[in-house]
Amino acid sequence: MLKHRPLMLKLLSALIVFGAWEIAGRVPVSYAFPTFIDSMAALARMTFDGSIFVAYAETLQPLVVGVLISAVFGIGLGLWIGLSKGFEWLFSPIFIVMQAAPLAALIPLLVMVYGIGLTSKVFVVCIMAMPVIVLNTASAVRNTPASLKEMATSFLAHDRDVLLKIILPAASPVIFSGLRLGVSAGFIGAILSELKITPTGVGDIITYSRSIADYPSMYAAIFSIILLAVIFLNLLEKLEDILFEGNNRGYAAD
Amino acid sequence: MNAFIARLAGVALATGMTLSAAQAETIRIALAEPPSDEMAAFFVALDRAKANGLDYEWTAFAEEELAIQAVLSGDMDIAFGTPYAAMQRSKAPVRIIFQLSKLVFFPVTTKEFTTLKDLDGQPIMLHSRGGGTDSIANVIEQKEGITFGERSYVPGSGNRVAAMLAGQGNATILDLSNRNKIIEEAGDRFNSLPMFEVKASDEALFANLDWIKENEEAVNILVKALHSTWSDMAKDPTIIRRETSPDGPIGQLPAEVLAEIDEFYTEAVAGGLYDPNGGGREAAKADMEWYVEAGQLEGDPATLNLEDFWYFAPLDAAMAQ
Numbered sequence: 001m002l003k004h005r006p007l008m009l010k011l012l013s014a015l016i017v018f019g020a021w022e023i024a025g026r027v028p029v030s031y032a033f034p035t036f037i038d039s040m041a042a043l044a045r046m047t048f049d050g051s052i053f054v055a056y057a058e059t060l061q062p063l064v065v066g067v068l069i070s071a072v073f074g075i076g077l078g079l080w081i082g083l084s085k086g087f088e089w090l091f092s093p094i095f096i097v098m099q100a101a102p103l104a105a106l107i108p109l110l111v112m113v114y115g116i117g118l119t120s121k122v123f124v125v126c127i128m129a130m131p132v133i134v135l136n137t138a139s140a141v142r143n144t145p146a147s148l149k150e151m152a153t154s155f156l157a158h159d160r161d162v163l164l165k166i167i168l169p170a171a172s173p174v175i176f177s178g179l180r181l182g183v184s185a186g187f188i189g190a191i192l193s194e195l196k197i198t199p200t201g202v203g204d205i206i207t208y209s210r211s212i213a214d215y216p217s218m219y220a221a222i223f224s225i226i227l228l229a230v231i232f233l234n235l236l237e238k239l240e241d242i243l244f245e246g247n248n249r250g251y252a253a254d
Numbered sequence: 255m256n257a258f259i260a261r262l263a264g265v266a267l268a269t270g271m272t273l274s275a276a277q278a279e280t281i282r283i284a285l286a287e288p289p290s291d292e293m294a295a296f297f298v299a300l301d302r303a304k305a306n307g308l309d310y311e312w313t314a315f316a317e318e319e320l321a322i323q324a325v326l327s328g329d330m331d332i333a334f335g336t337p338y339a340a341m342q343r344s345k346a347p348v349r350i351i352f353q354l355s356k357l358v359f360f361p362v363t364t365k366e367f368t369t370l371k372d373l374d375g376q377p378i379m380l381h382s383r384g385g386g387t388d389s390i391a392n393v394i395e396q397k398e399g400i401t402f403g404e405r406s407y408v409p410g411s412g413n414r415v416a417a418m419l420a421g422q423g424n425a426t427i428l429d430l431s432n433r434n435k436i437i438e439e440a441g442d443r444f445n446s447l448p449m450f451e452v453k454a455s456d457e458a459l460f461a462n463l464d465w466i467k468e469n470e471e472a473v474n475i476l477v478k479a480l481h482s483t484w485s486d487m488a489k490d491p492t493i494i495r496r497e498t499s500p501d502g503p504i505g506q507l508p509a510e511v512l513a514e515i516d517e518f519y520t521e522a523v524a525g526g527l528y529d530p531n532g533g534g535r536e537a538a539k540a541d542m543e544w545y546v547e548a549g550q551l552e553g554d555p556a557t558l559n560l561e562d563f564w565y566f567a568p569l570d571a572a573m574a575q
Binding site: 029030031032198199204207208210211212213214215 | 319322323326327328337339340342343344345346382383384385407408549550
């Protein structure tokens, strides 16, 4: 029983949320708010007729490209910034500004420069995802316990060994929490770009369903993207478990 | 301490009640976009209604769908749009009370096309999937027996004009003023194809039925003001510019925009954009046929009950006077 407790608690939490959704839809809080069951029926319909897969083929392009760029360059830049004071002064203000910028208001500017195609959408995903990855990685690297580094140097470790065997493992929990936050932000960015630039993929299902008042399909599309984000975050955590076994202290997203 | 909290709660409750009482007297109008020259006639009608004792406040939403949802959820009293799909699918008890403008749009193409039939298989630029121009494209396909090629969506007639001028498209559907603009600027490159007459509504004023019945007097004042403005405008379109209050949202627009109001309304009235009688049953019937054909409504237009979509009493009262 105790072994299954996290699972039971998670199921209970899902039950409460979906139950509240169902009740709110039945009251209804608004004519534009469908019940949970109606939304799931719409999701099943979109799954069986294949339209949701066609939509995701479109939405995943900017999302995957943007998240990959953000993860690779984000962690790289973060390490660099964390290891060198000079680079910190040079780069971290840029990312702090990016993080604070009201992105939705800046989208017209991106469209002006990069057009309405994939490039603009990838940019939106990167602007959402990258700052939190970079800043988390940098601060994690900077906060590696000095005693560990001193120990390594006193054992005559090379710089490379200090980085790979001391700094990275010590920083990995925070790097991964940055990645998790960054990837979630990337999902938001991908949908934001599809709603604000040109309606394609899941963004198109959301806008089109709303314009023909098919609210169950609209909420089904929103639900599906949340579901995908949760699955992806779980996979990310499994990856962390494999790479840095010692990090697992039990997360809520297990 | 408890007494203090009780008093605080009392004050909060009293303030809330005063506020809601004040709100009940002021009608809340949801605009689907920020005020522009195309709304000048509506604001003239609002000023006329205000002179007859109507108190109103307006809020501009970023999109028409948000304005519709605000009315559905009761945050706003009246909005613009053609929420037929919402009325039928979500059984929302909202009704249209006045047709503000008709779906007067024109297919504009490069010179290589001269009739609608030539557009068979050709890609076309439209406003949005499920929107007004999309429904026009659907009906053109059915009436002409053609199928358009790929539909790409570029929101805003002005943006589609820019895309056409930049050579990014060969065919699009534009509103009256943008059609005139592109033909005036580059009539040697583009054709405005002949289009059948459409009586269906592009923008209509709608509200929650219960709210309409509870606020019959305010609604009657508003519809009467709209009817009188639309009738006067049909006789002399320049009254819109003359009656626009310099302190109102339209009067505050840049001078260049204001200078074009006369031209816009003269062309629009000549182009049949406005029905001086507010649409009424004729428009409602045309809407049923149009929106069924366009795929927004389901059922047989002949058997759909007009009263499920329109509330005619305020317009009938205004017409009777």
